[in-house]
Amino acid sequence: MVHGSRKPRVLVVDDNRLDRELAREALADLARVECCADGEQALAALSREPADLVLSDLTMPGLSGLDLLVRMRREHPHAEFVLVTAHASIDSAVEALRMGASDYLCKPVRPEELALVVERTLARRDLLADNLRLREALETVEACRALTPCLEPGEVFAVALDLLLQTLGRRRGIACFHRDEALHGEGVVFRGLQEGECRPLHERWLHGKPLDLETWQELEVVSCGPLHELLAEVGIEGVRLLAVPLRGREQERGVLFVFEDGRPFGELELERARIVAGHAGLSLENAERYARAQERAYIDDVTELFNARYLLDAVVREVQRAERYGGHLAVVFLDLDRFKLVNDRHGHLVGSRALRQLGQVLQRCVRQVDTVARYGGDEFTVLLVDTDLEAGRTVAERIRRAVEEHTFEGERGTPLRLTVSVGVACYPEHGDDAEALLDLADKAMYRSKSLGRNRVSTAAELRGAAGESV
Numbered sequence: 001m002v003h004g005s006r007k008p009r010v011l012v013v014d015d016n017r018l019d020r021e022l023a024r025e026a027l028a029d030l031a032r033v034e035c036c037a038d039g040e041q042a043l044a045a046l047s048r049e050p051a052d053l054v055l056s057d058l059t060m061p062g063l064s065g066l067d068l069l070v071r072m073r074r075e076h077p078h079a080e081f082v083l084v085t086a087h088a089s090i091d092s093a094v095e096a097l098r099m100g101a102s103d104y105l106c107k108p109v110r111p112e113e114l115a116l117v118v119e120r121t122l123a124r125r126d127l128l129a130d131n132l133r134l135r136e137a138l139e140t141v142e143a144c145r146a147l148t149p150c151l152e153p154g155e156v157f158a159v160a161l162d163l164l165l166q167t168l169g170r171r172r173g174i175a176c177f178h179r180d181e182a183l184h185g186e187g188v189v190f191r192g193l194q195e196g197e198c199r200p201l202h203e204r205w206l207h208g209k210p211l212d213l214e215t216w217q218e219l220e221v222v223s224c225g226p227l228h229e230l231l232a233e234v235g236i237e238g239v240r241l242l243a244v245p246l247r248g249r250e251q252e253r254g255v256l257f258v259f260e261d262g263r264p265f266g267e268l269e270l271e272r273a274r275i276v277a278g279h280a281g282l283s284l285e286n287a288e289r290y291a292r293a294q295e296r297a298y299i300d301d302v303t304e305l306f307n308a309r310y311l312l313d314a315v316v317r318e319v320q321r322a323e324r325y326g327g328h329l330a331v332v333f334l335d336l337d338r339f340k341l342v343n344d345r346h347g348h349l350v351g352s353r354a355l356r357q358l359g360q361v362l363q364r365c366v367r368q369v370d371t372v373a374r375y376g377g378d379e380f381t382v383l384l385v386d387t388d389l390e391a392g393r394t395v396a397e398r399i400r401r402a403v404e405e406h407t408f409e410g411e412r413g414t415p416l417r418l419t420v421s422v423g424v425a426c427y428p429e430h431g432d433d434a435e436a437l438l439d440l441a442d443k444a445m446y447r448s449k450s451l452g453r454n455r456v457s458t459a460a461e462l463r464g465a466a467g468e469s470v
Helices: 017-025 038-050 064-073 088-100 109-146 153-168 195-207 226-233 267-298 308-325 339-346 349-366 389-405 434-450
Strands: 009-013 034-037 051-057 081-085 103-106 173-178 188-193 220-221 241-247 253-259 329-335 371-376 379-385 420-427 456-458
Touching: 009 017, 009 038, 017 034, 017 109, 034 173, 051 064, 051 109, 051 241, 064 081, 064 088, 081 088, 081 109, 081 220, 081 339, 088 103, 088 339, 103 109, 103 241, 109 153, 109 267, 153 173, 153 188, 153 241, 153 253, 153 267, 195 226, 220 329, 267 308, 308 329, 308 371, 308 379, 308 420, 308 434, 329 339, 329 389, 329 434, 339 349, 349 371, 349 379, 349 389, 389 420, 389 456, 420 434, 434 456
Parallel strands: 009 034, 009 051, 051 081, 081 103, 420 456
Antiparallel strands: 173 188, 173 253, 220 241, 241 253, 329 379, 329 420, 371 379
16 A cells, blocks of 8 residues: 555564564654554454554564564565564574565664664555556556547447456446437446346336436445445345446546445555546547537438438347347338429428428427438438337327428418328337338338328238239
């Protein structure tokens, strides 16, 4: 333990009271001194509070100085040990050095000599501790290079959690994060927890009351709080967690939680955690800049919704997520009815304005976690996460009715009425990949058109209807 600005703690172990008091007086300016009359008292004092250095006589009743050294190396390996011996037992002093003692002194010991040896031993201890801390810091910095290629915020949180667990030598951890609205991340990553614990925690995090991540402003060890309440619901109780907040420059924020698991976090571990947090914060900023550039490539210029390029990636991602967690995904495909007439009668400026207004109507009909995209022309697609066929049809009907009831702005402010034909397909019952789901939702939409437009059809209704005209 590096004592820094505090006084180090030194135990003086000697069965001679006069020698103990002389040592206490000689070291009073250097350390907090506690005197013990024998080895057993010294071990008890070490168990009560760690010491930086133990100064022990060789010959004592009960445990000898060498016996005490053996016990210390096993039970309290971080304390330095200096042996005090008579000239006749110099061989014992040499043996003590082989066993790990830092130095030895021969009786009678002069106060200035004692102070010099203790000061030198503590200085060497601090230097070694500084070197160890620097070496571990460099190793942590080197490990943080794994964050460099991370250009997606969710990946930064996952990799940072892995680095933190590796650096701290722990097994269990959770990353909780709020994502940029445009990216719809899952918001939680688990490491080392059992499947039966991950599933309910995942559901509570995504669909229950979300954690207020602003609760954690700086690195700290916590034993209670909102996450502990969630953990208790799945049977994980009485745990202490190291909370490591991460912040980007814009909207990305989250907290990495590492389970203490019975081994308290030391100051050196906290320093390494701060190094990981600093590098992860820089990676988040880079990911945010990349996301802004990527977002511009994924946004439709007319409606400011996502474009088809983003949609295709999103469908693949959401299908994978539904498969991983055993969930559902509804794909809603819709097309404006007779929209060509709008452009022909009112002009393309009115048509573009109507498309923008339609995008706003669609966004009001779905949740923030859902994805609304302009597929192309007057076709739009909505991805409804964790939504089965029945719920998907309900949302599709809500969209159809909202469009029908909405007054669009026509030429010179005249009211314009529009309707949509809608198709719905659902994972897993209608398809297990992105291409199949989009194709079936599109076909269901064309079925709605063939049946008179302004209606909702599902992929389940396509069976037996192959011969109907679209």
